[in-house]
Amino acid sequence: MRDARASASTSAAVIRITADDVAHYAYAREGNAHVVFRYTGPRPELRGALLRLLKTPAGARGDRAWRCHTVDALVWGADRDEASWTTLDAAARDAFFANAPTTSGRAGWRDDRAVVRVDGDALNALALKTTRDAAHETARAEGRDGRVANAAEAFGQLSEVAAETSRVFEDDVENAWVIEIKPKSFVGAIVNGRRAWRFPAHQRLKVARGEREAASSYVPVDLLGGDADVRRACEALMACPQNNLRVTRGARVFVDARGVTADADVVSTLSRVLPNLVMNAREVFEFIFHHQLRGGDDAVKTYRDVHELCERLNATRQRAGEVSEDLLERLRSFVLGQMAKDCSVLFTVTFDVNVSDIESRDDDLVRFATFVDADGATRACAYRAQIIDASLKSLAKTSAWLRLAEDIDASCVADADADDSRRDFVNALFAST
Ligand SMILES: O=P(O)(O)O[C@@H]1[C@@H](OP(=O)(O)O)[C@H](OP(=O)(O)O)[C@H](O)[C@H](OP(=O)(O)O)[C@H]1OP(=O)(O)O
Ligand SMILES: Nc1ncnc2c1ncn2[C@@H]1O[C@H](COP(=O)(O)OP(=O)(O)OP(=O)(O)O)[C@@H](O)[C@H]1O
16 A cells, blocks of 8 residues: 555556446445445555545536536647546646655645546446435535536546554544644735735635624734634634534544534644644645645636636637647646645644654654643644646636635625734745845
8 A cells, every 4th residue: 555656647448447346345435526435345546545536517427518628628739539537637736736745755735646548337236325325425415516526527536544543543444533624725815915814804705695693703924824823713713614624533523514513622632633633744835835825826816817818718619729838838837826825734643652662663654743731831742735627727717716716805804804903924935025
């Protein structure tokens, strides 16, 4: 399982999931765009990884128009007739992680291990399994924009489950804690000369539209601040997790969109360890921030410009004109920025570790963090950080993004959303880039 990572985009033809494998897959979870299955079968190359399949837009079975749009294929240098969404997604993810640090030759923050081919009858059986099992995830049985839990794509992704592949956790996989933070946009936009944040304005909009009952007071950029700022962000996430914080241990869910566990010990431990993990893994959040910055801020102008660039690209393509590399590069940076504005950081954590014992296991992707518990004792935990769901965003969505940016802009209350007095680190953060 601890094999060298194959390039996701080149391994497509190598691993095949057949109907025989389906019995060893169990529905695990789903997001808006993907459904994931956990494998417990005999094939070593499938072990320690989730099978992640694209969901199908309701009523659009077989229609891949928005999934592998001509513009996406052009921007990512693929032949539209050959490319599938998953292979294009793998190419974008290669670009996303191109400058990520590697440890002993491994890109440790990546969770994608390979693109796999999924046979048609295996897909159908998995889709059936999902329909049956999705009752467990009722909130997700239908995605926000009507995507349903079945898959129509002939490729899938293997996503590494750190709890099963790292020697530090594998002794007690079911007791590894999994903490997922979906940070969202750190970059904001300049409103009346001050940097205002998208997240609070979007929260106001969601509440006004009835999409959320209450607004979270979380402000993403706080995760990049000092101790007090990070603490404030974590408290806000714990107070109103929505889809920005999820904590599980084995089958137990402690924090998710429905709220936070009533177990006071768990809450106390989490509240204390979370800020320390975030501080300890600062470079992961900074890496995401830099992609966002390069992609463009949250201003309406960013989205309008990209929309116009895509229209220009389409027009050039239709008259078989030459598309400039600069234009393609600008669009690639924007898409990578959008991916960074919607990915998550997943921490796999084990508590009360014996540092020398763990060090002797020689797993260089695992780090240590300490925190002070409710009794004032210093405790150590071992963790691995991964960036999950750094998924390709389709440029077919530019009109929707532009509309949303305009709506969020209209919901912005500059005095509340700029709130710069509490964030004196912000100028330094943006000046350092
Ligand atoms: O636009 P946003 O900021 O609302 O982000 C969407 C997310 O909403 P949220 O984080 O709740 O605000 C949204 O998350 P939820 O479905 O609300 O959990 C998706 O991640 C969506 O991406 P995709 O369409 O599945 O590729 C996300 O859409 P993209 O903007 O990344 O295309
Ligand atoms: N490598 C991984 N290790 C552990 N759990 C994972 C991994 N990848 C995905 N998951 C779990 O599966 C869930 C859904 O995966 P993912 O976030 O990729 O779906 P999505 O549909 O693309 O999300 P979104 O709703 O943000 O579009 C994650 O929130 C996480 O709980």
